[in-house]
Amino acid sequence: xxxxxPASTNRSSRPATVVARVLxxxxxxxxxxxxxxxxxxxxxxxxxVGLQELAGDQAEAIERQLATVYPYRxxxxxxxxxxxxxxxxxxxxxxxHLFADGRPDLSAQIEIGGRIAQVVVAHPRPPxxxxxxxxxxxxxxxxxxxxxxxxxxxxxxxVLGDFNMxxxxxxxxxxxxxxxxxxxxxxxxxxxxxxxxxxxxHRFGPRTQNITLPPVIRIDYIWYTRDFIARSAGLGRxxxxxxxxxxxxxxxxxxxxxxxxxxxx
Numbered sequence: 001x002x003x004x005x006p007a008s009t010n011r012s013s014r015p016a017t018v019v020a021r022v023l024x025x026x027x028x029x030x031x032x033x034x035x036x037x038x039x040x041x042x043x044x045x046x047x048x049v050g051l052q053e054l055a056g057d058q059a060e061a062i063e064r065q066l067a068t069v070y071p072y073r074x075x076x077x078x079x080x081x082x083x084x085x086x087x088x089x090x091x092x093x094x095x096x097h098l099f100a101d102g103r104p105d106l107s108a109q110i111e112i113g114g115r116i117a118q119v120v121v122a123h124p125r126p127p128x129x130x131x132x133x134x135x136x137x138x139x140x141x142x143x144x145x146x147x148x149x150x151x152x153x154x155x156x157x158x159v160l161g162d163f164n165m166x167x168x169x170x171x172x173x174x175x176x177x178x179x180x181x182x183x184x185x186x187x188x189x190x191x192x193x194x195x196x197x198x199x200x201x202h203r204f205g206p207r208t209q210n211i212t213l214p215p216v217i218r219i220d221y222i223w224y225t226r227d228f229i230a231r232s233a234g235l236g237r238x239x240x241x242x243x244x245x246x247x248x249x250x251x252x253x254x255x256x257x258x259x260x261x262x263x264x265x
Contacts, residue, residue, distance in 0.1 A: 018231050018249040019113040020047040020089070024160035024222055026123070028241035029079045030055035031197065038065045040239035046247065047088045048110065050121040050160030053241075054082030062086070074108055083121045092116065097150065099143040100125070105161075107150060113252060115156065117227070122147045122161035136171060144171055148178035156227035158250070162220050162243065180223040183230035183248040191235050193220040197242040215244060222248045229253040 023046035027037055034057045041049060041062070049070065051058075059077035062084070067073075070086035074094045077084075083106040085094070094108040106121040124143050127134040136144070144163070151157040159180060165171045167182060176182065184191065192215035220243055222233070228250045236245030 017251050017255070019251045019255065021045055021247065021249050022048045022050075022158060022160065022222055023236060023245050023247045024050045024052075024121075024162075024220055025236065025239075025245040026052040026162040026220060026241060026243040027054060027058055027239075028197075028243065029053040029082070030057060031199075031242055032058065032240035034058045034061035036240045038062060040237060040245075041066060041086070042069055044236060044245070044247075046086075048112075048119060048158070048160075049084070049086040050119065051084035051086070052082070052121065052123040052162045053080050054084045055079055059084065072110075074106065076104070076106065081123075083123070085119060085121055087119075097146070099146040100139050103143065105143070105147060105150075115252070117156040117158060118151065120147060120151050120157065120159045120161075122159060122163070124161075124164055126164040134169075136165075141171070144174050148175050148180060151223070152179045152225060155225075156252075157225045158228065159221065159223035164219050166217050166219060175221075175223055179225060181226065181228075181230075183222040183224065183233040183250070184218065184246075186230045187233040187248075189233045191218055191233075191246075192216055193218045193235060193244045193246055195242050196238060196244050197240075199242055212238070218246070220244075220246045222246055222250075224250065227253060 038061045054077045056077045059075045072087040072091040074085045081103050085108055090111045092109040096104045096106055098104050108119050109116055110119050125140045127136045151159045194215050195213055196215055230248045230250055232249040236247045
């Protein structure tokens with residue numbers, strides 16, 4: 001696969017009111033083919049990328065082919081527990097957090113537009129489906145609470161991740177009550193990111209990978225503290241996972257007057 005750096009031709013089109021284009025993507029534990037994932041990320045024009053369910057072959061392809069586009073990277077491939085953070089901005093430090101056994105979350109300090117901000121990549125386990133409805137187990141519920149606490153303990157923060165919940169579930173209020181803002185709520189965009197496919201072909205058969213579905217819910221998020229504001233929010237393009245990427249153009253809230261909100265193409 002031949003890739004050419006789009007920065008010189010496309011970066012100039014960035015609105016002046018956007019300090020960073022942020023992307024979060026659950027890459028499906030290898031469901032998104034490594035070459036297709038790399039191709040998408042290369043041309044996505046994102047400045048910060050949070051990845052969930054990062055598999056080994058996906059991480060290897062990123063290291064091999066995206067080093068010049070994302071010179072700062074923290075990759076922990078581990079299947080459903082895998083995480084990754086790619087950045088055009090300097091990553092000053094990073095740390096993993098074991099809020100739930102076997103499901104570590106990732107945080108990093110990144111210099112964005114001359115200021116230091118924390119970026120958290122999180123992926124709590126799905127809720128248990130019972131007759132009474134879908135409920136999170138106590139460990140996962142505490143993980144969501146700890147992620148919210150980590151992100152709001154002081155200083156600007158972004159939180160990227162598949163939270164396995166919709167914005168109508170009560171757990172969504174854990175994040176907003178803590179002081180985090182859902183980019184899609186701020187912009188007023190209503191989109192669905194899941195499910196794009198049936199799921200892992202190892203479980204359902206290889207033919208299912210080519211069957212696409214119309215997503216019906218959004219469980220993927222870009223959150224932030226009030227230090228930031230979203231200028232746009234929307235979906236990225238399909239790269240083969242059972243999720244679609246979510247993308248937001250963000251700026252420092254004190255950077256100037258609010259611009260018109262437009263969804264990314």
